[in-house]
Amino acid sequence: KGIARLKSSLHGSGPLEGGTGKGFLCLGRETERFLPVVYLTVIPLGLLGNGLGLWHLCTGPRESARQPLSLLVGNLGLADLLYVSTLPFLVSYYRQGRVWIFGQPWCRLTRSLFHLNLYASIGFLSCISIHRYLGIVHPLKARGRCRGAASSVWLSVTVWLWVIAQIAPDLAFSKTDGNGTQCHDTTGQEYLDVYLPYTFAVTVTGFVIPFLIIIGCYCHVVFVLCRNDSVDASLRRRSILLVILVMVLFVICFLPYHIFRNLNLFFRWRPQESCTQTSKDIYVSYQVTRGLASLNSALNPLLYVITSKDxxxxxxxxxxxxxxxxxxxxxxxxxxxxxxxxxxxxxxxxxxxxxx
Missing domain, CATH: 1.20.5 (Single alpha-helices involved in coiled-coils or other helix-helix interfaces)
Structure with a gap:
């Protein structure tokens, strides 16, 4: 057994970081170098950008702060700050060679806040896209319905409740190994029969459906902006920049993560006796996309600049x-x-x- 463990360490195999037991780690120690660098980049950018953005909304003119778009962007910034506050603990975890010293409850909360931020970002970006769609494509119909602060408050509460309902089952799955020294981002191998369908369902409801809604809204927005010359030049410019930023967030931060997360779980669930090259490539890609998904907290503050006039x-x-x-x-x-x-x-x- 000792010789087998030595060979395993030399070839980069071992207990899978996203699970325990029968899984295989096909990456070696690259994750411990890559993810901390990404997190250390996101921490200052996310804190500074979202902190200034929320300060701007809270101390600016009351009429501007009560605008529906400002409330939606403010909720997005709050979700980012909650997630960024957990990154120092993950940096410590990976820098110490995947040794978790903060206890099992905090491990579950830390991993869950990643998904809370992820799906809250997608939810509020979807609401922002729908708001911009109604304001440009159906301005007269939306004038009375979308300008009140009360409607945006109720919409924000609905998004938070929907996101919490999606990620609440994830709290029920174990995130640590037997002695509690590792903090996994998914769950143990023995729970994959239940965790894989759950993850697929959340991917559909939390990502695929909102992504299709956003594509439909922005295709119509771009079509109207290109054909209607009477649209204010400033509104046209800010709307196009918003389309570009949201699509970049989805294509770079969200889409790759959901693809490789489900592929990684599927290859872990599928019976295999060793770490194949395909499994290794998928696992490496999954770890990279986890870092890319975290970058949304550093890019979201650009929405303050795009959506704010002053x-x-x-x-x-x-x-x-x-x-x-x-x-x-x-x-x-x-x-x-x-x-x-x-x-x-x-x-x-x-x-x-x-x-x-």
């Missing part, structure tokens, strides 16, 4: 106020001038804080 002007005002406050003096001043400068500095800092 984002650039507010950021420019904040930048100018900050530069004035931090500008160093180049000549000596009298005591009265120094006192006046101190008062101006306090006012500048207060203005910059209020602008945020």
């Amino acid at each position: 984002w650039r002007s507010r950021m420019r005002t904040i930048s100018q106020s900050a530069r004035q406050c931090l500008r160093p003096p180049f000549r000596a001043k009298t005591s009265s001038q120094a006192a006046e400068k101190k008062r101006n500095d306090i006012l500048c800092k207060g203005e910059a804080f209020n602008e945020l």
Whole structure:
């Protein structure tokens, strides 16, 4: 048995990171180097981008913050911040050679927040796409229905409840090995007969159906924008940028992950006595797409820029106020001038804080 384990480690095989028992790890230790790099990139970008975006929505004009589109984008930012807050624990896990030291309950919560963020992002992006579709294709019909804050609040609550209902069964599956030192992103080999159909069902309801809805909405939006010259130039530009960003998120972050996640689970479920080259390639691809799926938390803040009319002007005002406050003096001043400068500095800092 000792010789077999030595050969297994030399050839990169071992207990599967996404499960336990009969599975095989066909990747070796590449995951421990790749995923932490991705997570360490997402953490600062996600915290800064989503933090500034939510601050902008909360401190901006009340009328702007109560707009349906702003509420939907704000919920998207909240989902991103929840997920990004768990990434330092995963970085520690992979840096220590897949040794989980934070307990089984936190392992389940950490892994579940990834799927919460994933399907909340898809859900709110779908709502944003439908909102933009109604505003451009059916502006008169949507004017009374889509402009109230109450409708967007109820829609946001519905999306959260639907996402929680989809990922709640995932909490019932074990995420750790027998001694609790590993934290798996799926579940053990013995539960795959149930977990595989569940994952396929969530893929259909949480990804495929919303993706088809988004494609239908944006195809119609682009068709109307190309044929209607009376559409405001700023609205046209922001709508096209929104179409591009959402499609990039789905094609790069969401589509590959769902394909290789289901393929990886299928090859684990299928009886096999060793790690085949096909299984290895699929597992490597699955780990890469997990990293790509995490990047959506760093890309979503671009929605604040695209959907907000006054984002650039507010950021420019904040930048100018900050530069004035931090500008160093180049000549000596009298005591009265120094006192006046101190008062101006306090006012500048207060203005910059209020602008945020």
